[in-house]
Amino acid sequence: MGLVGLGLTARAAAPLFPGVFRAPAYFTELWVALGVLGFLLLAVLYLLKIFRHPEIVKAEFLNPASVGFCGTLPVGMSLVAGGLAPYLPEFASGLWWASVAAFGAFFIFGAWRVLREASLKNVYPAQLVLFVGGIVFPGSGIALGHLGATRIVFTVSALAAIPLYVALLARAARGPALPEPMRPTWFILLVPPSLIGAHGAALFSDAAVLAAALSYLYLGALAVLAGLAWYARTLARWPFSPAWWSLTFPLDALAYAGVRYAQQNPGAPWRGVAAFLMLLATLVVALVLARTVRSAASRAA
Numbered sequence: 001m002g003l004v005g006l007g008l009t010a011r012a013a014a015p016l017f018p019g020v021f022r023a024p025a026y027f028t029e030l031w032v033a034l035g036v037l038g039f040l041l042l043a044v045l046y047l048l049k050i051f052r053h054p055e056i057v058k059a060e061f062l063n064p065a066s067v068g069f070c071g072t073l074p075v076g077m078s079l080v081a082g083g084l085a086p087y088l089p090e091f092a093s094g095l096w097w098a099s100v101a102a103f104g105a106f107f108i109f110g111a112w113r114v115l116r117e118a119s120l121k122n123v124y125p126a127q128l129v130l131f132v133g134g135i136v137f138p139g140s141g142i143a144l145g146h147l148g149a150t151r152i153v154f155t156v157s158a159l160a161a162i163p164l165y166v167a168l169l170a171r172a173a174r175g176p177a178l179p180e181p182m183r184p185t186w187f188i189l190l191v192p193p194s195l196i197g198a199h200g201a202a203l204f205s206d207a208a209v210l211a212a213a214l215s216y217l218y219l220g221a222l223a224v225l226a227g228l229a230w231y232a233r234t235l236a237r238w239p240f241s242p243a244w245w246s247l248t249f250p251l252d253a254l255a256y257a258g259v260r261y262a263q264q265n266p267g268a269p270w271r272g273v274a275a276f277l278m279l280l281a282t283l284v285v286a287l288v289l290a291r292t293v294r295s296a297a298s299r300a301a
Contacts, residue, residue, distance in 0.1 A: 001072060002248025004035030004079040006285050008139055009256040013278055016259055016271065031285070032083035039080050065182070067113055068126030074103035075133040082140030093144050096137075100153060103133060107156075121176055123167045125185040126246070131160040132192055138199040139256075151203055158200065161192045181241040187228055190250035193221035194257035201260070218261045221254055222273075240295060244288050251281040 010028040050057050060066045077099035085092040110130040114122065134157030141150030168189065178185065197217030204210050232238075258274035 001035075001076050001079055002245055002252060002285050002288065003031050003038055004076070004083045005249045005252035005256075006281055007031030007033075007035060008079065008082050009252050009259065009278070009281065012256055013259045013274070016262055016274060017278075034289075036080055036083060039076055061109075062113065064114065064117055064122040064127075065124050066126070067110055068124055068128065068130040070106050070110070071103070071130030071133045074099040074106060075129060075136050077102065078137050078140050082143060085140060085143050089144070092140070093146070096140055096144055096146065100137065100149060103137075103153070106130060107134075107160075120167065120171050120174070123164070123171050124178070124182075125168060125188040128161070128164060128168070128188045128191060131164055132157045134158075135161070135192065135195040135199060136253075138195075138203055142202060147203075154199060154203055158192075158196050161196065165189070165192055181239055182243050183232070183238055184235075184241075184243045185246040186231060187247050187250040189224055189228065190221055191253045193217040193224060194250075194253040197221065198257040198260040201264070215261060215264060218257045221257055225254060240291055242292075244291065248281075248285045248288055251277070251284050255281040 007028045007030070010031065014025075014028070046057075061070060078096055081092040081096040081099060084095070107130065110127070114127065134153040137153045138150045141147070141153070172186070194217075197214050197220075200214035200217075201211040204214070255274070255277040258270070258277040262270040262274040
């Protein structure tokens, strides 16, 4: 998600920064290609995990702390579909529909699991991926021409974001605190205001008042980033884990929202903010990728 998301964000940024980003070009397609390869690798490895360690997989789907991450499969598929759309449109369209079906199934399953054990201690940021992941789908759904289905998936997820977001803010304010290795997952809070604003404005452009109101959610996302930056001031001391990938796609999403907002509101401040967010997302994705490769190499050694 973090890799393909950066490539798709850079594609969107190309008209805003002519001569810096070109799409498709070396920068955008590099990240898309890395993301597609990563998706294929992880899919194969997880299939092997299902056959070799089914009890661990079952536990992951039943644990409130990890069930949200199952949403990364359909959301990642939708992003891969967007990445492949210029090259294999028919295949990408089929992949997008498969991601919608998988997302619907996981959404229902996850709702059943979470509602069975509803309490503040069982609410985790990763659950946003499972329930709110549909707000990511317009990025590829609109490009592939699936406007009607995209609006449905987006609206269901946007509505689901409200109670879950409130519950997460309550947990952040009152506890219990997340274990240190999972603290990067708080950055997932950036995704709802970023993409509900950016994609909502595109999906409902015929309703000018609604589209304008949704676009202002980007300003709320910037406020969330400021709060998270203060929370993560000791990030360098946090132990590295796969949860660090939770930093990547949320920053991609915020950069994407910044690009869209700058396009709608021409002017130096917003263009400069969008450039900063693009640079921040790129640096974080590159850093997490490098640390992941180094960690994998050291384990192999």
